[in-house]
Amino acid sequence: MTSAFDAVLLSYDEPVANMLHRRLNRVLGGTVKHLHGVQGMRRAYRLCAELVDTEQFFLADGDFSIDTRFPAADVDPLADGVSMRVWRAVNPVNGLTYGYGGLKLIRRDALREMGEAIDVLAALPGKVEFCQETAGTTLFNQSPYHAWKAGFRECAMLARGSEYGMADADTRARIDAWTASKEGDFATYAAAGAREGIAFAHEAALDAVRFDALNDPAWLKDRFTAAHGEQAVAG
Structure with missing residues (x-):
């Protein structure tokens, strides 16, 4: 089944971003956009909100490899007051599994109203949910x-x-x-x-x-x- 949410893979210079975009498309189905090479991290995140047609959408980093078993069609929408949900990702170099590099479900309006923080998505208005489920692997170790x-x-x-x-x-x-x-x-x-x-x-x-x-x-x-x-x- 196809996800009810659009999706964006956001990349800058990751070597296998195109391949990971294709993988994300196969697993999620529906509309999966790819935004690449935008200067300015905050600007890039805000542009993602303008690419999609659903008010909530999946956001994946350019080095995120989604698990083919991820149950995209069963994902519930964000509750009122929640700006983002983060699924965990496996880290390939140190054995950790946590939100770093994980898949997000995020509100368009939250990105438009984003404040200032070094970890850019930490500046979203509203609450953030951290799931215990793992959605894939963050393949940041490509070079x-x-x-x-x-x-x-x-x-x-x-x-x-x-x-x-x-x-x-x-x-x-x-x-x-x-x-x-x-x-x-x-x-x-x-x-x-x-x-x-x-x-x-x-x-x-x-x-x-x-x-x-x-x-x-x-x-x-x-x-x-x-x-x-x-x-x-x-x-």
Whole structure:
């Protein structure tokens, strides 16, 4: 059966985004758009709301691989006051399974009214639901750079303090897992990124303008290249 909701796969430079879009289309059915390469993370998210015709829609990152068993046709709409529901994703380098990189069901109006936060979707108005069900795998480890970027951004935000109100013990456990990443492709780069992201948070956490560089792809690539070399960028 086809999902009652439209969907968007949002990508920037992920190497296998087209393949993952096709997979998402097969599993969800219906209308599955693909928005790629938009400069400005907040602008990209807001544009997603203009691509769909349903008031609530699935939103997937460009490195999200949906589980073919995901029961899209059985998904209930968001309740009043809830802006977003997040399904968990398997992390391929550190054994974690949580909301990072997971599938979202989100309101168009919530994206239009989004406030300011480093973790952009943490600035939605209303409540966020976190499901215990797993919807797929986040394949961020497609190159040394992409693995590093994932570890860097996530651990910088965790070290600064989760914008979703995560408990300190959970934050510590996730940081520890990221810094110990050793499974899957380019795990050592994810671990290096995690350590460097923590160091960046210690330097810049109190400077909102500087910390917002986490959402600047050019700045991230320059920082990675400076530390790990041009060859690693290319994989």
